[in-house]
Amino acid sequence: MHDQGGRLLLAALDRAAAAAGLGPGMALADGRALVPGLKTAQLDPLEDARALARLAEWCGRYTPWTAVDPAGGGLGAGAGLLLDVTGCAHLFGGEAALAADLAARLARLGFTARLALADTIGAAWGLARFACDGPAPWRVVPRGQARAALAPLPPAALRLSAAGGELLARFGLRSVGALYDLPPATLEPRFGPELAQRLRQALGLAPEVLSPLMAVPPHIARRVFAEPVVTGEPIAHGLENLARALCRRLEAEDLGARRLELTVYRVDGSLRRLALGTSRPSRDPDHLARLFAGSLEAIDPGFGIEVMTLAAPVTEPLSALQMVLSPEGAGRVDPRGLAGLIDRLGARFGLGRVFRQLPVESHLPERASGRAPALGPAGDSAWRRGRPRPLRLFAHPEAIEAVALLPDHPPARFRWRRVQHEVVRAEGPERIAPEWWRDDPGPAEARDYFQVEDAAGRRYWLYRAGGRWFLHGLFA
Amino acid sequence: MSRLLEALRAQIRELENGVAPPRHLPLGVPALDAWLPGGGLTLAALHQVEGARDEWDDGLAAGFCLALTAPLVAASGRPLLWIARQADLHGAGLAALGLDPGRLILVQAAGDREVLWAMEEGLRCPALSGVVGEVAELAPTAGRRLQLAAEANGVTAFLLRRRFAPLRRPEPSSVALTRWRVAPAPSGAAPLEALPGRPRWRVELLSCRGAGPGNFLMEWDDASGRFALAAALRDGSLGPQPAQIIGSDGRLAG
Numbered sequence: 107m108h109d110q111g112g113r114l115l116l117a118a119l120d121r122a123a124a125a126a127g128l129g130p131g132m133a134l135a136d137g138r139a140l141v142p143g144l145k146t147a148q149l150d151p152l153e154d155a156r157a158l159a160r161l162a163e164w165c166g167r168y169t170p171w172t173a174v175d176p177a178g179g180g181l182g183a184g185a186g187l188l189l190d191v192t193g194c195a196h197l198f199g200g201e202a203a204l205a206a207d208l209a210a211r212l213a214r215l216g217f218t219a220r221l222a223l224a225d226t227i228g229a230a231w232g233l234a235r236f237a238c239d240g241p242a243p244w245r246v247v248p249r250g251q252a253r254a255a256l257a258p259l260p261p262a263a264l265r266l267s268a269a270g271g272e273l274l275a276r277f278g279l280r281s282v283g284a285l286y287d288l289p290p291a292t293l294e295p296r297f298g299p300e301l302a303q304r305l306r307q308a309l310g311l312a313p314e315v316l317s318p319l320m321a322v323p324p325h326i327a328r329r330v331f332a333e334p335v336v337t338g339e340p341i342a343h344g345l346e347n348l349a350r351a352l353c354r355r356l357e358a359e360d361l362g363a364r365r366l367e368l369t370v371y372r373v374d375g376s377l378r379r380l381a382l383g384t385s386r387p388s389r390d391p392d393h394l395a396r397l398f399a400g401s402l403e404a405i406d407p408g409f410g411i412e413v414m415t416l417a418a419p420v421t422e423p424l425s426a427l428q429m430v431l432s433p434e435g436a437g438r439v440d441p442r443g444l445a446g447l448i449d450r451l452g453a454r455f456g457l458g459r460v461f462r463q464l465p466v467e468s469h470l471p472e473r474a475s476g477r478a479p480a481l482g483p484a485g486d487s488a489w490r491r492g493r494p495r496p497l498r499l500f501a502h503p504e505a506i507e508a509v510a511l512l513p514d515h516p517p518a519r520f521r522w523r524r525v526q527h528e529v530v531r532a533e534g535p536e537r538i539a540p541e542w543w544r545d546d547p548g549p550a551e552a553r554d555y556f557q558v559e560d561a562a563g564r565r566y567w568l569y570r571a572g573g574r575w576f577l578h579g580l581f582a
Numbered sequence: 583m584s585r586l587l588e589a590l591r592a593q594i595r596e597l598e599n600g601v602a603p604p605r606h607l608p609l610g611v612p613a614l615d616a617w618l619p620g621g622g623l624t625l626a627a628l629h630q631v632e633g634a635r636d637e638w639d640d641g642l643a644a645g646f647c648l649a650l651t652a653p654l655v656a657a658s659g660r661p662l663l664w665i666a667r668q669a670d671l672h673g674a675g676l677a678a679l680g681l682d683p684g685r686l687i688l689v690q691a692a693g694d695r696e697v698l699w700a701m702e703e704g705l706r707c708p709a710l711s712g713v714v715g716e717v718a719e720l721a722p723t724a725g726r727r728l729q730l731a732a733e734a735n736g737v738t739a740f741l742l743r744r745r746f747a748p749l750r751r752p753e754p755s756s757v758a759l760t761r762w763r764v765a766p767a768p769s770g771a772a773p774l775e776a777l778p779g780r781p782r783w784r785v786e787l788l789s790c791r792g793a794g795p796g797n798f799l800m801e802w803d804d805a806s807g808r809f810a811l812a813a814a815l816r817d818g819s820l821g822p823q824p825a826q827i828i829g830s831d832g833r834l835a836g
Contacts, residue, residue, distance in 0.1 A: 444710070447704060448687075451700055462688065464683075471674070474672075480687045489674055490674060491677065497641045497644055497671065497676065498671060499670055499671075499675070531775075531776055532776065558778075563766035563769060563782060564766045579675070582802070
């Protein structure tokens with residue numbers, strides 16, 4: 107039910123309500139008059155769209171080419187899903203078995219669904235909406251018979267707009283079969299380009315491609331469990347098999363995986379995804395399986411996992427020669443051992459947290475060292491020597507209370523984290539100004555840095571900015 | 583007599599560990615090398631460094647860790663893994679202390695358990711020269727695991743104790759081969775009296791298997807790019823004096 111101009115109208119009904127004579131667009135008051143015990147809920151198109159998207163994701167267990175089809179009149183009625191099962195049907199025992207399986211699962215999840223399987227998108231769309239009803243909610247049209255199957259359907263089955271359908275009704279064309287008789291050259295000037303295009307698409311004469319909900323990775327390995335699994339051991343075993351299958355595919359094309367995505371599809375219609383990256387392209391199945399080992403326990407199997415897929419969305423060329431390495435002598439680094447370690451650390455902490463430091467050309471100390479991948483090449487620039495720099499640099503300078511005799515002098519004493527320090531020796535000031543030549547100059551004020559030593563011998567790096575004092579780093 | 587003692591000691595070590603006798607790396611500070619058994623830092627073992635104060639490390643202990651690890655990296659040419667909860671080591675500061683930051687792989691972990699896990703993973707990779715982990719507390723079982731992993735793969739492990747809160751419980755005894763405590767010391771002479779001179783530390787060897795506790799005053803020499811013993815020493819603990827020093831385990835040292 108939704109609110110339109112102050113009146114409450116019915117938007118969508120279930121089977122029982124439709125059987126009682128209610129229809130979409132009817133006022134709520136009339137509906138309640140016909141069916142006294144009518145249960146209503148507010149229409150929420152956003153939530154409906156999200157639920158549909160989730161269902162489309164779950165249908166990824168059959169094929170990765172899934173899309174949400176928003177076409178349909180008005181209030182979301184008529185929205186559906188499109189799946190491209192070319193080449194996947196044999197995994198499920200044939201097209202008819204796939205359609206029956208999907209229909210049964212959707213019914214179990216509580217949806218009333220109508221399915222049609224045909225060799226073009228247009229034909230399947232029309233058949234699902236206009237040819238499936240009643241006891242057999244699914245239909246499979248063998249290849250080449252779409253034309254015959256579409257003939258008895260009304261012209262609305264061709265995905266026409268409301269205006270187009272009206273135009274055809276005025277001409278007295280009440281079925282798609284009638285359109286076949288008209289010479290195709292006259293369709294366009296008479297009825298507009300839309301009708302001719304839709305007819306050609308439905309019959310397979312014009313190309314139409316599904317654009318999937320999520321990017322389809324070119325390399326996927328899929329494993330369907332005979333029974334839903336709940337325990338960890340079959341999941342780990344399945345993962346090893348998937349890794350082996352994926353690596354065999356990658357080997358055939360001389361590629362190595364840089365990013366991996368593991369998706370598990372659960373019985374209750376939801377899915378879980380795990381993604382990780384590697385620092386070097388790899389197609390070693392044991393290594394890849396071990397990378398996931400830590401996070402497998404985090405996956406909650408719920409009532410059971412039915413399908414697992416492992417995909418490699420990002421790959422890089424990796425020839426067989428690169429994989430065979432001989433460490434020459436004890437001093438040389440064995441990249442495979444180090445790369446494996448970096449991958450394992452990256453899988454646990456995130457590859458962004460395993461890094462080296464490279465010098466960056468900048469005066470500002472917080473920008474003078476940049477993060478680089480742990481296994482990259484050495485940078486070009488060298489570290490700047492000459493000025494004293496602390497061993498530990500705080501990411502956020504801490505405010506301190508300091509007392510200095512004269513503005514340009516180092517502080518005589520300061521207080522940091524509630525501990526008083528007496529300054530015995532100091533060096534400075536070193537003025538570091540904002541880098542005005544860059545788009546992002548950095549701090550607003552120039553800073554005067556001092557290296558100070560307290561009575562005990564500890565050394566700190568302080569700076570004064572605009573009259574306030576801060577502690578930026580600690581020396582060794 | 584001392585040769586006989588050395589031979590007996592080597593035999594006992596072999597019986598204890600069951601592996602080849604450990605190798606040692608001279609640190610470049612002659613007095614320190616002479617004090618340590620074997621003439622240098624024992625490789626493929628666990629060492630522990632901590633700061634003097636109970637609150638937090640001020641960078642001194644990290645600097646001493648670098649003093650121990652920089653010769654290791656330079657000698658073997660393999661990178662060093664440094665695991666910490668806050669990755670706040672500054673590249674320019676590292677370069678100033680003689681370690682090429684390009685040879686240092688930093689890992690930012692979330693807590694002590696993660697740091698110890700990462701240390702174990704790193705110790706199993708013979709492509710590293712050493713692993714440094716910053717922890718707040720260390721249970722003896724975890725220390726033992728690290729020691730076994732280090733011995734098995736030939737990678738040296740260093741534990742840097744960073745305590746963020748004052749210590750309340752008595753400390754459990756450590757399983758590290760050597761334990762060091764680093765305290766600050768006023769710096770040396772400088773061209774101008776008011777300027778800080780060469781940085782100095784008071785390094786205390788709390789315990790060492792095969793040698794006694796010792797006290798050293800070390801300073802960083804910018805000119806030579808190395809650490810050295812400061813000119814003025816404390817407590818006359820220059821080197822092993824056989825008749826006088828009894829190690830913590832009751833055996834003669836040196």
